[in-house]
Amino acid sequence: MKKRSRFIEVKCKDCENQQVIFNKVSNDVECRICGRTLAKPTGGLAELKSKVVDEVD
Ligand SMILES: [Zn+2]
Known part of the structure; x- marks a missing residue:
């Protein structure tokens, strides 16, 4: 996938x-x-420095 x-x-x-x-x-x-830094680039998916509350399609 x-x-x-x-x-x-x-x-x-x-x-x-x-x-x-x-x-x-x-x-x-x-x-x-x-x-405050919420997310950092990693080359792929962002490295999150914050709490995910929802995913938006
Ligand atoms: Zn803040």
Whole structure:
């Protein structure tokens, strides 16, 4: 099965802001409220530094 790219909703561990991000990122994704890193690029799927609350198809 091929891994699909999709959007996921994550919650910042510091300020509880919820934000929809892509699960493949080419740059660090930061929380738009507090600036905490939510996801890091790995070359494949993003390494998540935050809690996934939902997957968006
Ligand atoms: Zn935050």
